[in-house]
Amino acid sequence: MTEPQIGQPSQDSWPSAEPRESAGHLTRRSVVGALAASAVVIPSTRGVAAQGDPSLLDGGRLQAGYGDRSLSPVEVAKAAFARIDALNPSVNAFVFVDRDGAVKAAEASATRWQKGKPLGPLDGVPVTIKDNIPWAGHPTRKGSRTSADGPSPESAPVVSRLLDAGAVILGKTCMPEFGWKGVGDSPLSGITHNPWNTKVTTGGSTAGGAAAAALNLGVLHVGTDGAGSIRIPSSFCGVFGIKPSLGRIPAVPAAATLHVGPLSRSVRDAAALLQTIAGADSRDMTSASAPLPDLLGTLDNGVRDLRIAWSPRLGYVKNLDPEVEAITERAAKSFSDLGAKVEQADPGFPDPAPILDPIWLTICWTAVRSVPEAKWGELDPALLALAMKGRSVSAADYGTALAARASLHAAMGRFNQNFDLLLTPTLACPAFETGHNTPPDGRFGDDWLNWAPYTYPFNLSWHPAASVPCGFTKDGRPIGLQMVGPYLREDIVFRAARAYEQAHPWPLTDVVKRG
Template identity: 35%
Template sequence: MTTSVSSAEDLARLDAVPLAEAIRSRKISPCEVVEAVIDRIERRDGPINSVCTIAREQARQAALAAEAAVMRGDPLGPLHGVPVGIKDVTPTAGIRTTFGSKLYETNIPAADAEVVRRLKAAGAIVVAKTNTPEFAAGANTFNEVFGVTRNPWDTRLSAGGSTGGGAAALAAGLIPLAEGTDFGGSLRVPASFCGVVGLRPTPGLTPLRPSALPWDALRVAGPMARTAEDVALMMSAIAGPSDASPISLPVTMDGLLEQMRNLSVKGLRVGYVDDVSGVGIESGIASLCRRAAHVLADAGAVVEDTVLDLAEGCEAFPVLRGAAVLLTHRSRLDQIDKMGKNLAGNIKYGQSLTLAQVVEAEAARARLWERTCAFFSRFDVLLTPCAPVPPFPVEQNHPTHIGGKPMRSYIDWIAPTYVLTLVGVPTASVPAGLDGHGLPVGLQVAAPRLHEATVLGVARMIQQLVPTPTIAPGFAA
C-alpha cells in the first residue's frame, strides 16, 4: 500500500471520514497513518501537553493487523485503521490509565471500557491517552500527574475541560478522533475553546461502563472531532444497546452519517437564545453566535431570537453534581488528603448536602424539563452560546467575571452547558467563527432526545456556512 498524500504531516492531519475511505480503498496504509500520528505527537505536542501516554506498541500492532485485514479483503469497520485518542479517565487494556490522579499514577487496566471495545470493534486504533483534570473534576485541564494542557490557538490560555486533552490534540492536528465524557460540559466547553466539534449524546445511547453509578444519566461518553461528519462517523460506532447498562436505550445510530448529510434545514424552526442559564455573556460572543445562527436563514431555516429560561439549573446542578461525586468516590474517602483541591472540594461539598437540597434539585430539574418540552413544541432546534467567556489564562482554575460582572459561584461560567445536561437532550458545540482576538467561539446546537442526526446536520451546515479553521494556525503546517 502506498500513500497518495503529499507528506507524513498531511497524513497525520487528515480528518476521519476521508482517512477511513482512503484506507478502505488502499490509497493509504494504516501503518503509515499510525507512524505519522505518533511522530507528529512526539514532535508537536510539547507546547500544549495534550497527550499523557502514547500507546506506541499497541498502536503499531493494531496497525499491522489492520493492514493485513485490508490486504486480505476482509470486511472492514467504519473506523478501520483510524487513530483515536482516549480520555485518561476511560480504562484501556494494557495502556496506563491514571484518571489524572496520583492515586492511580501507575494503573494499567486489564480490560477496556465498553466504549473503547466498540471503537476497536469498528476498526479504530487507540494511539494515545489524552489529558484530563483529576477524575474529570474541572473545566480547566490540569492535574498533579501530567500538569496542564494548553490551548493550541494560544498556549497562554486554557483548553477547557475536562476533555481538554482531546480537544487540544484535535486542534493541533495530532489525532483525527477523540473520545471523551461529559457531565457539566466536558465535551462541549473544550470543543468551544479549541474550535472543534464535541457531542454530548442522549443519555443511554452510549455505554458508560465501568461506572460507579450505572443508573446515572448526567455523565455520558461521547465523540469529539474537527468536523460534524467525523463526529457522526464515530458516534455510529459507539452508540447502541448494552445489556450491562441499566439505562441503555434500544436504539442504534447506524446510518447517522448519511442521515445528517441528508438533513435539509429548509423550513427548520430554529430558536436562538443568547443566555439560556441567566449567568450573562460576553457581548462579542453573543453577537458572533447570533450571527452564525441567523446565517442558517440563508439556507432556508426559520430563525427566531427567543427565550428559554433554565436559570433554576444554576441551583440544582451543583447539588446533583455534588451528590454524584460523593457517591462515585465514597470508597476513597479515607484518601481525600491525597487528592487535588478541586476533587476534594467537590467531595466535601457532597458530604455537606442535605436530603432537602437533593429533593429540591430534582424538583427543579423536573420544571426545567417541562420548559424544554414546551420549547421543542415550538422549535426543532435550539442554538445558544456554549461558553459565556473566551479562553482564560491557563494558570487560572476558572474565570472570575462574566461580561464584567463577578460570578456568584466558581462554576457559573459553565452554566450554559450544564443546564442542558440537566434536561438530557443531545447537544453539540460547533465553531461559530473567531472572535476579535482570533480565538474560536462555540455555538451549542440542541434538539429533542434521540435527534442526534438533527444536531449534527445543523452543526455540519454551520461549518459550511461559517467556515472556521479546524486546526490552530500554529499547527496548520
C-alpha cells in the same frame, strides 16, 4: 465537567464570502492577519494529500486512501506518532501513548484492507480516549495521583466497540482530577495548553482530547461530558464536539449526568464515530435502547424548514461577553440563509443551578470517598472542599433535585413541540488564562456556572448538545455555538452542524502558538 470517573495561514480555511467587518464580525483578512501576526498557523486539511502528510487527513480521506491502497493504516499510525512527538510537548494532551499496541492494531487493519474486508468506517482510523474511560490492560488514572496505576481489568463499552470496529487507539488524553472542573490542569499531568494560545485554558474536562483534536493528533477523540466537559473544551479549542442524549453511548462506570461522545475537526468524522459506538449495554442502566437515527445517511439533508430558536441568555444568564454574543448571534441568524426558520425564543425554564448543585456536590463527594483518606492531601484542594460540602447533602435534597430534573426534561419536551433546534452560545466568555478556574478579571466571580451557564442544563435534561466553531475574538481565541436537539434526535444536531460547517468552514490550527 465533574465526572466520576510558524508558516502562512491557508486562505481556503475561512468562508469565502464575508460581507463586512463590524463588532463581532471579522473578515477573513482581519482574522488571518491577526493570527499570522501572533504566529498561529492555520493550514486547512484541504489539499493535504499533495503535502504528503497522512496525519492531517480526515477519516473519509483515510478510508479512500486505504481503499485504493495509496495509504496504509501502518503508515498513518506512524505519521500520527511523529506528529504527537513534534507537537504534544507544547500542549501536553496525552497522559500516555501506546505505540506498540497501535502499530499492531494498524498492521491488522492493513491486512483487512488488503483482503478487501474492512470492518467499517473506523477501520484503521487513529483515535484517542479520555483517561477516565477504562481500557483493559492500561491504567485509568482520571487525572489523579491517588488513582491506582495498575491495568484496568476490563474495557468500557465504547473502547470495546472501537476495537471491534478496527480503530487504532493511540493513547489516553489528559483531564483535570476526576473531571471535577472546566479547565485543563491536574495534579497528575499538569497543565494542558490551548493550541491557539498556550497562555489560555483548553477548557475541561476533556482537555487533552480537545487539544489533540485541534492539532489532529489523531482523527477522532472520545470524551465524556458531565456538565459541559466535551462542549467547553471544544469551544475553547475551536473543534466540533457533541454530547449525545444520556445513555446513547453507554458509560461504565455509569454516572448521574455522564455522557460519552466524540470530538473532532470534522462533523462527518464525529457522526461516523457515534454511529459506530452507540447502543445499549446491560451494565449501564441509563443506556438507551431506542435505535440511533441514520446519522451519515441524513447528514447532508440540510436545515431547510427547520424551526430554530436562538436564545442568547436562556432567559436567565446575566453576564455574557459582548464579543461572544455578537459572534454567536451572527452565526445563529445565518441559518436563515440556509433555509431554516429562525426566531429568538427562550426554552422557558428557570436557572437550573439549584438542581445541579446537590447532584454535583454528591458526585464530588463520591469521587473523593473512593480515595483512601490518607491520600486526601494529594487531591486538588478545591475538589476536596467541594467534596466536603457534598458530604452533607441530604437524601431529601438529592431526591428533590432529581424530581426537578424530570421537570426540566419535560420543559424541553414542550419546547421541542414548537422548535426543532435550540441555539445558544456554548460559553459566556472566551478562553481565559491558565492557572485559574474562572476568568481572573473577576467578571464572572468565582463560580464556574457563571462563565459556563449554557452547558449543564442539557446534561440535566438528557438532551443532545454540540459545540460548533463559529468564529474568533479579535485576538484569535475560538468561539463556539451550542446546538441542542430534541431528546434522542442527534440526527437533527448533526444536520445543522454539517450545514453550518459547509457554509462556513472553520480554520484549523497546525502549529502551536507559544503564548
